[in-house]
Amino acid sequence: MRVGLFAVGRLKSGPEKDLAARYFDRFAKAGPAIGLEFSRVVEVSESRASNAETRKREEAALLQKTLAEGSILILLDERGKTLDSEAFAKVLSSYRDQGKRDLMIAIGGADGLDPALYERADMTLCLGKMTWPHQLVRTLIAEQLYRAVTILSGHPYHRV
Numbered sequence: 001m002r003v004g005l006f007a008v009g010r011l012k013s014g015p016e017k018d019l020a021a022r023y024f025d026r027f028a029k030a031g032p033a034i035g036l037e038f039s040r041v042v043e044v045s046e047s048r049a050s051n052a053e054t055r056k057r058e059e060a061a062l063l064q065k066t067l068a069e070g071s072i073l074i075l076l077d078e079r080g081k082t083l084d085s086e087a088f089a090k091v092l093s094s095y096r097d098q099g100k101r102d103l104m105i106a107i108g109g110a111d112g113l114d115p116a117l118y119e120r121a122d123m124t125l126c127l128g129k130m131t132w133p134h135q136l137v138r139t140l141i142a143e144q145l146y147r148a149v150t151i152l153s154g155h156p157y158h159r160v
C-alpha cells in the first residue's frame with residue numbers, strides 16, 4: 001500500500017522540513033519490507049481567497065485532485081480520534097491487509113480542513129488535544145509513520 005501526505009502550507013527549507021524529510025526517508029527505506037511504500041508529499045499554498053469557507057473549499061478541491069480512486073483518506077484534526085502508536089500501526093496494517101492500494105493523510109492550513117472532506121474521510125486522527133502548527137504536524141505524522149513500520153516489523157526503535 002502506498003502512503004502519501006497532502007499538506008496545506010508549504011515548508012521553507014530549514015529544520016522542520018529536514019526533520020520531516022528524515023522520517024519520510026526512513027519510512028520509504030523500511031516500509032517496503034512490510035508492504036508499505038512511501039508515495040509522495042503533495043504540498044499546496046494556502047488559498048488567498050477572502051473568506052475562510054472559500055479558502056477551505058479551494059484547498060479541498062486540490063486535495064480531491066490528488067486522490068487516486070479508492071484511496072483511503074485520513075484527516076489530521078485535533079478533534080479526531082486519539083490512538084496510541086501501536087493502534088495507529090494496526091490501522092495501517094489493516095488497510096494494507098484489505099488490499100487497499102493508496103492511503104493519503106491530510107494536514108489542513110490555518111483554517112483547518114473543509115467540512116466536505118470529513119464526509120469523504122475514512123478516519124479523522126488526533127495527534128493530541130492541543131493544536132499544533134502544520135509544520136510540526138508534518139514532522140509528528142512522519143515520525144509516527146516510521147514508528148508504525150518499526151512496530152509492524154519488530155524493530156527495537158519502538159519501546160514501551
Ligand SMILES: C[S@@+](CC[C@H](N)C(=O)[O-])C[C@H]1O[C@@H](n2cnc3c(N)ncnc32)[C@H](O)[C@@H]1O
Nearest residue numbers: 076077078107108111112126127128130131132
Ligand atoms: C494550525 S492547525 C489549524 C487549526 C484550525 N483552527 C482548525 O480548526 O483546524 C493546522 C492543521 O494542523 C493539523 N493539526 C493541528 N493540531 C493537530 C492535532 N492535535 N492533531 C491532529 N492534527 C492537528 C490539522 O490538520 C489542522 O488543520
